[in-house]
Amino acid sequence: MDFIFSHPKWLFLLFSIPLVFFIHFYSLGNRKKKALQFANFDAISRIEGVDFFSKNIVILFINVLILASLTFAISGLTMRTTAESSSFSYVLAIDSSQSMEADDFSPDRITVAKELASDFVDSSPVDVKIGVVSFSSSSRIEQDMTEKRDELKSAIDSIILSGLGGTDLYDAILTSTNLLIKENQKSVLLLSDGQINVGNLDDAIDYANDNDVIINTIGMGTLEGGETQYALSKLDEDALKSVAYETGGIYFPAQDKINLSTAFSNIFQLTKRKVSIELFDYLILFAIMLVVVKFFLTNTKYVDLI
Missing domain, CATH: 3.40.50.410 (von Willebrand factor, type A domain)
Incomplete structure:
Protein backbone atom coordinates (compact mmCIF):
# COMPACT_ATOMS: atom_id res chain seq x y z
CA MET A 1 0.00 0.00 0.00
CA ASP A 2 1.27 3.46 -0.84
CA PHE A 3 -0.05 7.01 -1.12
CA ILE A 4 0.26 9.55 -3.94
CA PHE A 5 -0.90 13.15 -4.44
CA SER A 6 -2.46 14.37 -7.68
CA HIS A 7 -1.99 18.05 -6.66
CA PRO A 8 1.11 18.07 -4.41
CA LYS A 9 1.58 21.85 -4.79
CA TRP A 10 -1.02 22.37 -2.03
CA LEU A 11 1.03 20.44 0.53
CA PHE A 12 2.82 23.69 1.42
CA LEU A 13 -0.24 24.45 3.57
CA LEU A 14 1.08 21.90 6.07
CA PHE A 15 3.77 24.46 6.97
CA SER A 16 0.99 26.47 8.62
CA ILE A 17 0.68 23.83 11.35
CA PRO A 18 3.59 25.30 13.38
CA LEU A 19 1.83 28.67 13.05
CA VAL A 20 -1.30 27.11 14.58
CA PHE A 21 0.79 25.93 17.54
CA PHE A 22 2.37 29.38 17.94
CA ILE A 23 -0.98 31.20 17.84
CA HIS A 24 -2.51 28.71 20.26
CA PHE A 25 0.15 28.95 22.95
CA TYR A 26 0.65 32.70 22.40
CA SER A 27 -3.05 33.30 23.05
CA LEU A 28 -2.92 31.11 26.16
CA GLY A 29 0.03 33.14 27.42
CA ASN A 30 -1.91 36.37 26.96
CA ARG A 31 -4.86 34.94 28.85
CA LYS A 32 -2.59 33.99 31.74
CA LYS A 33 -1.06 37.49 31.87
CA LYS A 34 -4.52 39.07 31.94
CA ALA A 35 -5.58 36.79 34.76
CA LEU A 36 -2.53 37.84 36.79
CA GLN A 37 -3.08 41.51 35.94
CA PHE A 38 -6.60 41.52 37.32
CA ALA A 39 -5.63 39.36 40.33
CA ASN A 40 -8.30 36.83 39.49
CA PHE A 41 -7.00 34.15 41.86
CA ASP A 42 -9.71 31.71 40.91
CA ALA A 43 -8.64 32.01 37.27
CA ILE A 44 -4.98 31.71 38.30
CA SER A 45 -5.65 28.49 40.19
CA ARG A 46 -7.26 27.03 37.08
CA ILE A 47 -4.48 27.95 34.69
CA GLU A 48 -1.42 27.16 36.79
CA GLY A 49 1.19 24.72 35.48
CA VAL A 50 0.29 21.71 33.35
CA ASP A 51 -3.43 22.23 33.85
CA PHE A 52 -3.11 25.56 32.06
CA PHE A 53 -1.99 23.81 28.88
CA SER A 54 -3.96 20.56 29.14
CA LYS A 55 -7.25 22.43 29.31
CA ASN A 56 -6.86 23.46 25.66
CA ILE A 57 -4.70 20.74 24.14
CA VAL A 58 -7.71 18.78 22.80
CA ILE A 59 -8.92 21.79 20.80
CA LEU A 60 -5.39 22.33 19.48
CA PHE A 61 -5.20 18.70 18.39
CA ILE A 62 -8.59 18.95 16.63
CA ASN A 63 -7.58 22.15 14.82
CA VAL A 64 -4.39 20.51 13.53
CA LEU A 65 -6.32 17.46 12.32
CA ILE A 66 -8.85 19.67 10.50
CA LEU A 67 -6.08 21.60 8.77
CA ALA A 68 -4.21 18.43 7.82
CA SER A 69 -7.36 16.72 6.51
CA LEU A 70 -8.34 19.67 4.31
CA THR A 71 -4.77 19.99 3.01
CA PHE A 72 -4.57 16.31 2.08
CA ALA A 73 -8.02 16.52 0.46
CA ILE A 74 -7.22 19.42 -1.88
CA SER A 75 -3.81 17.86 -2.59
CA GLY A 76 -5.61 14.85 -4.08
CA LEU A 77 -4.46 12.18 -1.65
CA THR A 78 -4.95 8.77 -3.28
CA MET A 79 -4.32 5.35 -1.76
CA ARG A 80 -2.91 2.64 -4.03
CA THR A 81 -3.33 -0.95 -2.93
CA THR A 82 -3.63 -4.44 -4.34
CA VAL A 275 -6.15 -0.10 -7.68
CA SER A 276 -6.37 3.57 -6.73
CA ILE A 277 -8.84 4.88 -4.15
CA GLU A 278 -9.37 8.65 -4.03
CA LEU A 279 -9.66 9.82 -0.41
CA PHE A 280 -11.08 13.32 -1.05
CA ASP A 281 -14.64 12.54 0.09
CA TYR A 282 -13.46 10.66 3.18
CA LEU A 283 -11.10 13.46 4.23
CA ILE A 284 -13.76 16.16 3.80
CA LEU A 285 -16.24 14.08 5.81
CA PHE A 286 -13.62 13.57 8.53
CA ALA A 287 -12.93 17.32 8.68
CA ILE A 288 -16.66 18.09 8.96
CA MET A 289 -17.01 15.57 11.79
CA LEU A 290 -14.11 17.21 13.62
CA VAL A 291 -15.72 20.65 13.26
CA VAL A 292 -18.91 19.24 14.78
CA VAL A 293 -16.96 17.64 17.65
CA LYS A 294 -15.12 20.91 18.29
CA PHE A 295 -18.39 22.84 18.39
CA PHE A 296 -19.88 20.25 20.75
CA LEU A 297 -16.90 20.40 23.11
CA THR A 298 -16.67 24.20 23.22
CA ASN A 299 -20.38 25.01 23.49
CA THR A 300 -21.80 22.41 25.86
CA LYS A 301 -21.37 21.28 29.43
CA TYR A 302 -18.48 19.10 28.26
CA VAL A 303 -16.30 22.19 27.84
CA ASP A 304 -14.88 21.48 31.31
CA LEU A 305 -13.48 18.17 30.09
CA ILE A 306 -11.03 19.78 27.64
Missing part, protein backbone atom coordinates in the same frame (compact mmCIF):
# COMPACT_ATOMS: atom_id res chain seq x y z
CA ALA A 83 -7.22 -5.68 -4.57
CA GLU A 84 -9.67 -7.67 -6.63
CA SER A 85 -10.42 -5.63 -9.72
CA SER A 86 -12.04 -5.81 -13.13
CA SER A 87 -10.62 -4.50 -16.39
CA PHE A 88 -14.15 -3.72 -17.64
CA SER A 89 -16.29 -0.61 -17.30
CA TYR A 90 -20.07 -1.03 -17.19
CA VAL A 91 -23.31 0.73 -18.00
CA LEU A 92 -26.51 -0.29 -16.24
CA ALA A 93 -29.34 0.16 -18.77
CA ILE A 94 -32.69 -0.02 -16.96
CA ASP A 95 -36.01 -0.34 -18.78
CA SER A 96 -38.44 2.31 -17.46
CA SER A 97 -41.24 1.77 -19.99
CA GLN A 98 -44.85 1.37 -18.88
CA SER A 99 -44.71 -2.45 -19.11
CA MET A 100 -42.23 -2.39 -16.20
CA GLU A 101 -45.10 -1.61 -13.82
CA ALA A 102 -46.35 -5.21 -14.23
CA ASP A 103 -46.96 -6.99 -10.93
CA ASP A 104 -45.50 -10.43 -11.72
CA PHE A 105 -42.59 -9.29 -9.50
CA SER A 106 -43.37 -7.84 -6.08
CA PRO A 107 -44.14 -4.99 -5.89
CA ASP A 108 -43.41 -4.47 -9.61
CA ARG A 109 -40.73 -5.04 -12.24
CA ILE A 110 -39.16 -1.58 -12.09
CA THR A 111 -38.61 -1.79 -8.32
CA VAL A 112 -36.94 -5.20 -8.56
CA ALA A 113 -34.83 -4.00 -11.51
CA LYS A 114 -33.55 -1.07 -9.43
CA GLU A 115 -32.79 -3.41 -6.52
CA LEU A 116 -30.78 -5.72 -8.78
CA ALA A 117 -28.92 -2.73 -10.25
CA SER A 118 -28.02 -1.54 -6.74
CA ASP A 119 -26.85 -5.06 -5.85
CA PHE A 120 -24.61 -4.98 -8.91
CA VAL A 121 -23.09 -1.68 -7.75
CA ASP A 122 -22.56 -3.04 -4.22
CA SER A 123 -20.81 -6.17 -5.50
CA SER A 124 -18.54 -4.30 -7.93
CA PRO A 125 -14.82 -3.77 -7.15
CA VAL A 126 -13.95 -0.32 -5.77
CA ASP A 127 -12.21 0.99 -8.88
CA VAL A 128 -14.73 -0.15 -11.51
CA LYS A 129 -16.39 2.67 -13.46
CA ILE A 130 -20.15 2.38 -13.91
CA GLY A 131 -22.74 4.54 -15.68
CA VAL A 132 -26.54 4.46 -15.49
CA VAL A 133 -29.03 4.80 -18.36
CA SER A 134 -32.83 4.53 -18.30
CA PHE A 135 -34.86 3.94 -21.44
CA SER A 136 -38.40 3.68 -22.78
CA SER A 137 -39.32 5.29 -26.12
CA SER A 138 -36.08 7.27 -25.70
CA SER A 139 -32.99 6.98 -23.52
CA ARG A 140 -31.73 9.17 -20.70
CA ILE A 141 -28.29 9.25 -19.07
CA GLU A 142 -28.99 9.15 -15.33
CA GLN A 143 -25.31 9.06 -14.31
CA ASP A 144 -22.08 9.48 -16.28
CA MET A 145 -19.23 7.01 -15.77
CA THR A 146 -17.99 7.18 -12.18
CA GLU A 147 -16.47 5.12 -9.38
CA LYS A 148 -18.59 6.87 -6.72
CA ARG A 149 -21.06 4.31 -5.41
CA ASP A 150 -23.26 6.80 -3.59
CA GLU A 151 -23.88 8.78 -6.80
CA LEU A 152 -24.63 5.60 -8.74
CA LYS A 153 -27.15 4.33 -6.20
CA SER A 154 -28.79 7.75 -6.02
CA ALA A 155 -29.14 7.77 -9.82
CA ILE A 156 -30.68 4.30 -9.76
CA ASP A 157 -33.14 5.26 -7.01
CA SER A 158 -34.25 8.33 -8.99
CA ILE A 159 -35.45 6.31 -12.01
CA ILE A 160 -39.25 6.38 -12.42
CA LEU A 161 -41.65 4.84 -14.90
CA SER A 162 -41.92 6.78 -18.14
CA GLY A 163 -45.25 8.31 -19.08
CA LEU A 164 -44.46 7.59 -22.72
CA GLY A 165 -45.25 4.33 -24.48
CA GLY A 166 -42.75 2.18 -26.35
CA THR A 167 -39.38 0.56 -25.67
CA ASP A 168 -36.54 1.59 -27.96
CA LEU A 169 -33.74 -0.90 -27.35
CA TYR A 170 -31.69 0.46 -30.24
CA ASP A 171 -31.50 3.91 -28.64
CA ALA A 172 -30.72 2.32 -25.26
CA ILE A 173 -27.77 0.38 -26.69
CA LEU A 174 -26.63 3.41 -28.70
CA THR A 175 -26.66 5.65 -25.61
CA SER A 176 -24.99 3.03 -23.40
CA THR A 177 -22.28 2.33 -25.97
CA ASN A 178 -21.54 6.03 -26.45
CA LEU A 179 -21.19 6.39 -22.68
CA LEU A 180 -18.53 3.65 -22.76
CA ILE A 181 -16.76 4.87 -25.88
CA LYS A 182 -13.60 6.10 -24.08
CA GLU A 183 -13.27 3.02 -21.87
CA ASN A 184 -10.83 0.21 -22.67
CA GLN A 185 -13.10 -2.80 -22.14
CA LYS A 186 -16.83 -2.21 -22.31
CA SER A 187 -19.91 -4.04 -21.06
CA VAL A 188 -23.61 -3.22 -20.68
CA LEU A 189 -25.92 -4.87 -18.15
CA LEU A 190 -29.40 -4.44 -19.62
CA LEU A 191 -32.42 -5.00 -17.35
CA SER A 192 -35.66 -5.24 -19.34
CA ASP A 193 -38.79 -7.30 -19.93
CA GLY A 194 -37.90 -7.51 -23.61
CA GLN A 195 -41.11 -5.84 -24.80
CA ILE A 196 -39.33 -4.06 -27.65
CA ASN A 197 -41.57 -2.18 -30.08
CA VAL A 198 -39.39 0.73 -31.23
CA GLY A 199 -36.08 0.60 -33.08
CA ASN A 200 -34.29 -2.11 -35.05
CA LEU A 201 -32.80 -4.89 -32.91
CA ASP A 202 -30.29 -6.01 -35.56
CA ASP A 203 -28.95 -2.48 -35.93
CA ALA A 204 -28.54 -2.27 -32.14
CA ILE A 205 -26.55 -5.52 -32.07
CA ASP A 206 -24.35 -4.37 -34.98
CA TYR A 207 -23.62 -1.05 -33.26
CA ALA A 208 -22.58 -2.82 -30.06
CA ASN A 209 -20.33 -5.26 -31.94
CA ASP A 210 -18.75 -2.48 -34.00
CA ASN A 211 -17.71 -0.81 -30.73
CA ASP A 212 -16.62 -4.02 -28.94
CA VAL A 213 -19.38 -3.81 -26.33
CA ILE A 214 -20.52 -6.97 -24.54
CA ILE A 215 -24.18 -6.89 -23.48
CA ASN A 216 -25.39 -9.07 -20.62
CA THR A 217 -29.18 -9.08 -20.23
CA ILE A 218 -31.48 -9.74 -17.28
CA GLY A 219 -35.08 -10.70 -18.00
CA MET A 220 -37.40 -8.66 -15.79
CA GLY A 221 -40.67 -10.58 -15.68
CA THR A 222 -42.24 -14.02 -15.98
CA LEU A 223 -43.45 -16.00 -18.98
CA GLU A 224 -46.95 -15.97 -17.44
CA GLY A 225 -46.84 -12.20 -17.30
CA GLY A 226 -48.18 -9.56 -14.97
CA GLU A 227 -50.95 -6.98 -15.02
CA THR A 228 -50.37 -3.34 -15.90
CA GLN A 229 -53.00 -0.60 -15.98
CA TYR A 230 -53.34 -1.25 -19.70
CA ALA A 231 -53.02 -5.00 -20.29
CA LEU A 232 -51.21 -8.23 -19.45
CA SER A 233 -47.44 -7.92 -20.06
CA LYS A 234 -45.27 -11.01 -20.58
CA LEU A 235 -41.51 -11.44 -20.57
CA ASP A 236 -40.01 -11.69 -24.07
CA GLU A 237 -36.90 -13.79 -23.48
CA ASP A 238 -36.11 -14.28 -27.17
CA ALA A 239 -35.13 -10.66 -27.77
CA LEU A 240 -32.99 -10.50 -24.63
CA LYS A 241 -31.29 -13.83 -25.36
CA SER A 242 -30.56 -12.69 -28.92
CA VAL A 243 -28.93 -9.43 -27.79
CA ALA A 244 -26.76 -11.25 -25.24
CA TYR A 245 -25.76 -14.11 -27.54
CA GLU A 246 -24.94 -11.92 -30.55
CA THR A 247 -22.68 -9.61 -28.50
CA GLY A 248 -20.86 -12.29 -26.51
CA GLY A 249 -22.84 -11.77 -23.32
CA ILE A 250 -25.08 -13.95 -21.14
CA TYR A 251 -28.82 -13.89 -20.46
CA PHE A 252 -30.03 -14.23 -16.86
CA PRO A 253 -33.64 -14.61 -15.63
CA ALA A 254 -34.22 -12.14 -12.78
CA GLN A 255 -36.27 -14.57 -10.67
CA ASP A 256 -33.16 -16.67 -10.05
CA LYS A 257 -31.68 -14.22 -7.53
CA ILE A 258 -29.33 -16.75 -5.92
CA ASN A 259 -27.56 -17.49 -9.19
CA LEU A 260 -27.55 -13.79 -10.07
CA SER A 261 -25.11 -13.05 -7.23
CA THR A 262 -22.74 -15.66 -8.62
CA ALA A 263 -23.33 -14.34 -12.12
CA PHE A 264 -22.34 -10.81 -11.09
CA SER A 265 -19.00 -12.13 -9.79
CA ASN A 266 -18.40 -13.94 -13.06
CA ILE A 267 -19.26 -10.82 -15.07
CA PHE A 268 -16.59 -8.81 -13.29
CA GLN A 269 -13.84 -11.27 -14.31
CA LEU A 270 -11.80 -10.38 -11.25
CA THR A 271 -8.01 -10.33 -11.16
CA LYS A 272 -5.47 -9.10 -8.61
CA ARG A 273 -4.00 -5.74 -9.58
CA LYS A 274 -3.12 -2.32 -8.25
Whole structure:
Protein backbone atom coordinates (compact mmCIF):
# COMPACT_ATOMS: atom_id res chain seq x y z
CA MET A 1 0.00 0.00 0.00
CA ASP A 2 1.27 3.46 -0.84
CA PHE A 3 -0.05 7.01 -1.12
CA ILE A 4 0.26 9.55 -3.94
CA PHE A 5 -0.90 13.15 -4.44
CA SER A 6 -2.46 14.37 -7.68
CA HIS A 7 -1.99 18.05 -6.66
CA PRO A 8 1.11 18.07 -4.41
CA LYS A 9 1.58 21.85 -4.79
CA TRP A 10 -1.02 22.37 -2.03
CA LEU A 11 1.03 20.44 0.53
CA PHE A 12 2.82 23.69 1.42
CA LEU A 13 -0.24 24.45 3.57
CA LEU A 14 1.08 21.90 6.07
CA PHE A 15 3.77 24.46 6.97
CA SER A 16 0.99 26.47 8.62
CA ILE A 17 0.68 23.83 11.35
CA PRO A 18 3.59 25.30 13.38
CA LEU A 19 1.83 28.67 13.05
CA VAL A 20 -1.30 27.11 14.58
CA PHE A 21 0.79 25.93 17.54
CA PHE A 22 2.37 29.38 17.94
CA ILE A 23 -0.98 31.20 17.84
CA HIS A 24 -2.51 28.71 20.26
CA PHE A 25 0.15 28.95 22.95
CA TYR A 26 0.65 32.70 22.40
CA SER A 27 -3.05 33.30 23.05
CA LEU A 28 -2.92 31.11 26.16
CA GLY A 29 0.03 33.14 27.42
CA ASN A 30 -1.91 36.37 26.96
CA ARG A 31 -4.86 34.94 28.85
CA LYS A 32 -2.59 33.99 31.74
CA LYS A 33 -1.06 37.49 31.87
CA LYS A 34 -4.52 39.07 31.94
CA ALA A 35 -5.58 36.79 34.76
CA LEU A 36 -2.53 37.84 36.79
CA GLN A 37 -3.08 41.51 35.94
CA PHE A 38 -6.60 41.52 37.32
CA ALA A 39 -5.63 39.36 40.33
CA ASN A 40 -8.30 36.83 39.49
CA PHE A 41 -7.00 34.15 41.86
CA ASP A 42 -9.71 31.71 40.91
CA ALA A 43 -8.64 32.01 37.27
CA ILE A 44 -4.98 31.71 38.30
CA SER A 45 -5.65 28.49 40.19
CA ARG A 46 -7.26 27.03 37.08
CA ILE A 47 -4.48 27.95 34.69
CA GLU A 48 -1.42 27.16 36.79
CA GLY A 49 1.19 24.72 35.48
CA VAL A 50 0.29 21.71 33.35
CA ASP A 51 -3.43 22.23 33.85
CA PHE A 52 -3.11 25.56 32.06
CA PHE A 53 -1.99 23.81 28.88
CA SER A 54 -3.96 20.56 29.14
CA LYS A 55 -7.25 22.43 29.31
CA ASN A 56 -6.86 23.46 25.66
CA ILE A 57 -4.70 20.74 24.14
CA VAL A 58 -7.71 18.78 22.80
CA ILE A 59 -8.92 21.79 20.80
CA LEU A 60 -5.39 22.33 19.48
CA PHE A 61 -5.20 18.70 18.39
CA ILE A 62 -8.59 18.95 16.63
CA ASN A 63 -7.58 22.15 14.82
CA VAL A 64 -4.39 20.51 13.53
CA LEU A 65 -6.32 17.46 12.32
CA ILE A 66 -8.85 19.67 10.50
CA LEU A 67 -6.08 21.60 8.77
CA ALA A 68 -4.21 18.43 7.82
CA SER A 69 -7.36 16.72 6.51
CA LEU A 70 -8.34 19.67 4.31
CA THR A 71 -4.77 19.99 3.01
CA PHE A 72 -4.57 16.31 2.08
CA ALA A 73 -8.02 16.52 0.46
CA ILE A 74 -7.22 19.42 -1.88
CA SER A 75 -3.81 17.86 -2.59
CA GLY A 76 -5.61 14.85 -4.08
CA LEU A 77 -4.46 12.18 -1.65
CA THR A 78 -4.95 8.77 -3.28
CA MET A 79 -4.32 5.35 -1.76
CA ARG A 80 -2.91 2.64 -4.03
CA THR A 81 -3.33 -0.95 -2.93
CA THR A 82 -3.63 -4.44 -4.34
CA ALA A 83 -7.22 -5.68 -4.57
CA GLU A 84 -9.67 -7.67 -6.63
CA SER A 85 -10.42 -5.63 -9.72
CA SER A 86 -12.04 -5.81 -13.13
CA SER A 87 -10.62 -4.50 -16.39
CA PHE A 88 -14.15 -3.72 -17.64
CA SER A 89 -16.29 -0.61 -17.30
CA TYR A 90 -20.07 -1.03 -17.19
CA VAL A 91 -23.31 0.73 -18.00
CA LEU A 92 -26.51 -0.29 -16.24
CA ALA A 93 -29.34 0.16 -18.77
CA ILE A 94 -32.69 -0.02 -16.96
CA ASP A 95 -36.01 -0.34 -18.78
CA SER A 96 -38.44 2.31 -17.46
CA SER A 97 -41.24 1.77 -19.99
CA GLN A 98 -44.85 1.37 -18.88
CA SER A 99 -44.71 -2.45 -19.11
CA MET A 100 -42.23 -2.39 -16.20
CA GLU A 101 -45.10 -1.61 -13.82
CA ALA A 102 -46.35 -5.21 -14.23
CA ASP A 103 -46.96 -6.99 -10.93
CA ASP A 104 -45.50 -10.43 -11.72
CA PHE A 105 -42.59 -9.29 -9.50
CA SER A 106 -43.37 -7.84 -6.08
CA PRO A 107 -44.14 -4.99 -5.89
CA ASP A 108 -43.41 -4.47 -9.61
CA ARG A 109 -40.73 -5.04 -12.24
CA ILE A 110 -39.16 -1.58 -12.09
CA THR A 111 -38.61 -1.79 -8.32
CA VAL A 112 -36.94 -5.20 -8.56
CA ALA A 113 -34.83 -4.00 -11.51
CA LYS A 114 -33.55 -1.07 -9.43
CA GLU A 115 -32.79 -3.41 -6.52
CA LEU A 116 -30.78 -5.72 -8.78
CA ALA A 117 -28.92 -2.73 -10.25
CA SER A 118 -28.02 -1.54 -6.74
CA ASP A 119 -26.85 -5.06 -5.85
CA PHE A 120 -24.61 -4.98 -8.91
CA VAL A 121 -23.09 -1.68 -7.75
CA ASP A 122 -22.56 -3.04 -4.22
CA SER A 123 -20.81 -6.17 -5.50
CA SER A 124 -18.54 -4.30 -7.93
CA PRO A 125 -14.82 -3.77 -7.15
CA VAL A 126 -13.95 -0.32 -5.77
CA ASP A 127 -12.21 0.99 -8.88
CA VAL A 128 -14.73 -0.15 -11.51
CA LYS A 129 -16.39 2.67 -13.46
CA ILE A 130 -20.15 2.38 -13.91
CA GLY A 131 -22.74 4.54 -15.68
CA VAL A 132 -26.54 4.46 -15.49
CA VAL A 133 -29.03 4.80 -18.36
CA SER A 134 -32.83 4.53 -18.30
CA PHE A 135 -34.86 3.94 -21.44
CA SER A 136 -38.40 3.68 -22.78
CA SER A 137 -39.32 5.29 -26.12
CA SER A 138 -36.08 7.27 -25.70
CA SER A 139 -32.99 6.98 -23.52
CA ARG A 140 -31.73 9.17 -20.70
CA ILE A 141 -28.29 9.25 -19.07
CA GLU A 142 -28.99 9.15 -15.33
CA GLN A 143 -25.31 9.06 -14.31
CA ASP A 144 -22.08 9.48 -16.28
CA MET A 145 -19.23 7.01 -15.77
CA THR A 146 -17.99 7.18 -12.18
CA GLU A 147 -16.47 5.12 -9.38
CA LYS A 148 -18.59 6.87 -6.72
CA ARG A 149 -21.06 4.31 -5.41
CA ASP A 150 -23.26 6.80 -3.59
CA GLU A 151 -23.88 8.78 -6.80
CA LEU A 152 -24.63 5.60 -8.74
CA LYS A 153 -27.15 4.33 -6.20
CA SER A 154 -28.79 7.75 -6.02
CA ALA A 155 -29.14 7.77 -9.82
CA ILE A 156 -30.68 4.30 -9.76
CA ASP A 157 -33.14 5.26 -7.01
CA SER A 158 -34.25 8.33 -8.99
CA ILE A 159 -35.45 6.31 -12.01
CA ILE A 160 -39.25 6.38 -12.42
CA LEU A 161 -41.65 4.84 -14.90
CA SER A 162 -41.92 6.78 -18.14
CA GLY A 163 -45.25 8.31 -19.08
CA LEU A 164 -44.46 7.59 -22.72
CA GLY A 165 -45.25 4.33 -24.48
CA GLY A 166 -42.75 2.18 -26.35
CA THR A 167 -39.38 0.56 -25.67
CA ASP A 168 -36.54 1.59 -27.96
CA LEU A 169 -33.74 -0.90 -27.35
CA TYR A 170 -31.69 0.46 -30.24
CA ASP A 171 -31.50 3.91 -28.64
CA ALA A 172 -30.72 2.32 -25.26
CA ILE A 173 -27.77 0.38 -26.69
CA LEU A 174 -26.63 3.41 -28.70
CA THR A 175 -26.66 5.65 -25.61
CA SER A 176 -24.99 3.03 -23.40
CA THR A 177 -22.28 2.33 -25.97
CA ASN A 178 -21.54 6.03 -26.45
CA LEU A 179 -21.19 6.39 -22.68
CA LEU A 180 -18.53 3.65 -22.76
CA ILE A 181 -16.76 4.87 -25.88
CA LYS A 182 -13.60 6.10 -24.08
CA GLU A 183 -13.27 3.02 -21.87
CA ASN A 184 -10.83 0.21 -22.67
CA GLN A 185 -13.10 -2.80 -22.14
CA LYS A 186 -16.83 -2.21 -22.31
CA SER A 187 -19.91 -4.04 -21.06
CA VAL A 188 -23.61 -3.22 -20.68
CA LEU A 189 -25.92 -4.87 -18.15
CA LEU A 190 -29.40 -4.44 -19.62
CA LEU A 191 -32.42 -5.00 -17.35
CA SER A 192 -35.66 -5.24 -19.34
CA ASP A 193 -38.79 -7.30 -19.93
CA GLY A 194 -37.90 -7.51 -23.61
CA GLN A 195 -41.11 -5.84 -24.80
CA ILE A 196 -39.33 -4.06 -27.65
CA ASN A 197 -41.57 -2.18 -30.08
CA VAL A 198 -39.39 0.73 -31.23
CA GLY A 199 -36.08 0.60 -33.08
CA ASN A 200 -34.29 -2.11 -35.05
CA LEU A 201 -32.80 -4.89 -32.91
CA ASP A 202 -30.29 -6.01 -35.56
CA ASP A 203 -28.95 -2.48 -35.93
CA ALA A 204 -28.54 -2.27 -32.14
CA ILE A 205 -26.55 -5.52 -32.07
CA ASP A 206 -24.35 -4.37 -34.98
CA TYR A 207 -23.62 -1.05 -33.26
CA ALA A 208 -22.58 -2.82 -30.06
CA ASN A 209 -20.33 -5.26 -31.94
CA ASP A 210 -18.75 -2.48 -34.00
CA ASN A 211 -17.71 -0.81 -30.73
CA ASP A 212 -16.62 -4.02 -28.94
CA VAL A 213 -19.38 -3.81 -26.33
CA ILE A 214 -20.52 -6.97 -24.54
CA ILE A 215 -24.18 -6.89 -23.48
CA ASN A 216 -25.39 -9.07 -20.62
CA THR A 217 -29.18 -9.08 -20.23
CA ILE A 218 -31.48 -9.74 -17.28
CA GLY A 219 -35.08 -10.70 -18.00
CA MET A 220 -37.40 -8.66 -15.79
CA GLY A 221 -40.67 -10.58 -15.68
CA THR A 222 -42.24 -14.02 -15.98
CA LEU A 223 -43.45 -16.00 -18.98
CA GLU A 224 -46.95 -15.97 -17.44
CA GLY A 225 -46.84 -12.20 -17.30
CA GLY A 226 -48.18 -9.56 -14.97
CA GLU A 227 -50.95 -6.98 -15.02
CA THR A 228 -50.37 -3.34 -15.90
CA GLN A 229 -53.00 -0.60 -15.98
CA TYR A 230 -53.34 -1.25 -19.70
CA ALA A 231 -53.02 -5.00 -20.29
CA LEU A 232 -51.21 -8.23 -19.45
CA SER A 233 -47.44 -7.92 -20.06
CA LYS A 234 -45.27 -11.01 -20.58
CA LEU A 235 -41.51 -11.44 -20.57
CA ASP A 236 -40.01 -11.69 -24.07
CA GLU A 237 -36.90 -13.79 -23.48
CA ASP A 238 -36.11 -14.28 -27.17
CA ALA A 239 -35.13 -10.66 -27.77
CA LEU A 240 -32.99 -10.50 -24.63
CA LYS A 241 -31.29 -13.83 -25.36
CA SER A 242 -30.56 -12.69 -28.92
CA VAL A 243 -28.93 -9.43 -27.79
CA ALA A 244 -26.76 -11.25 -25.24
CA TYR A 245 -25.76 -14.11 -27.54
CA GLU A 246 -24.94 -11.92 -30.55
CA THR A 247 -22.68 -9.61 -28.50
CA GLY A 248 -20.86 -12.29 -26.51
CA GLY A 249 -22.84 -11.77 -23.32
CA ILE A 250 -25.08 -13.95 -21.14
CA TYR A 251 -28.82 -13.89 -20.46
CA PHE A 252 -30.03 -14.23 -16.86
CA PRO A 253 -33.64 -14.61 -15.63
CA ALA A 254 -34.22 -12.14 -12.78
CA GLN A 255 -36.27 -14.57 -10.67
CA ASP A 256 -33.16 -16.67 -10.05
CA LYS A 257 -31.68 -14.22 -7.53
CA ILE A 258 -29.33 -16.75 -5.92
CA ASN A 259 -27.56 -17.49 -9.19
CA LEU A 260 -27.55 -13.79 -10.07
CA SER A 261 -25.11 -13.05 -7.23
CA THR A 262 -22.74 -15.66 -8.62
CA ALA A 263 -23.33 -14.34 -12.12
CA PHE A 264 -22.34 -10.81 -11.09
CA SER A 265 -19.00 -12.13 -9.79
CA ASN A 266 -18.40 -13.94 -13.06
CA ILE A 267 -19.26 -10.82 -15.07
CA PHE A 268 -16.59 -8.81 -13.29
CA GLN A 269 -13.84 -11.27 -14.31
CA LEU A 270 -11.80 -10.38 -11.25
CA THR A 271 -8.01 -10.33 -11.16
CA LYS A 272 -5.47 -9.10 -8.61
CA ARG A 273 -4.00 -5.74 -9.58
CA LYS A 274 -3.12 -2.32 -8.25
CA VAL A 275 -6.15 -0.10 -7.68
CA SER A 276 -6.37 3.57 -6.73
CA ILE A 277 -8.84 4.88 -4.15
CA GLU A 278 -9.37 8.65 -4.03
CA LEU A 279 -9.66 9.82 -0.41
CA PHE A 280 -11.08 13.32 -1.05
CA ASP A 281 -14.64 12.54 0.09
CA TYR A 282 -13.46 10.66 3.18
CA LEU A 283 -11.10 13.46 4.23
CA ILE A 284 -13.76 16.16 3.80
CA LEU A 285 -16.24 14.08 5.81
CA PHE A 286 -13.62 13.57 8.53
CA ALA A 287 -12.93 17.32 8.68
CA ILE A 288 -16.66 18.09 8.96
CA MET A 289 -17.01 15.57 11.79
CA LEU A 290 -14.11 17.21 13.62
CA VAL A 291 -15.72 20.65 13.26
CA VAL A 292 -18.91 19.24 14.78
CA VAL A 293 -16.96 17.64 17.65
CA LYS A 294 -15.12 20.91 18.29
CA PHE A 295 -18.39 22.84 18.39
CA PHE A 296 -19.88 20.25 20.75
CA LEU A 297 -16.90 20.40 23.11
CA THR A 298 -16.67 24.20 23.22
CA ASN A 299 -20.38 25.01 23.49
CA THR A 300 -21.80 22.41 25.86
CA LYS A 301 -21.37 21.28 29.43
CA TYR A 302 -18.48 19.10 28.26
CA VAL A 303 -16.30 22.19 27.84
CA ASP A 304 -14.88 21.48 31.31
CA LEU A 305 -13.48 18.17 30.09
CA ILE A 306 -11.03 19.78 27.64
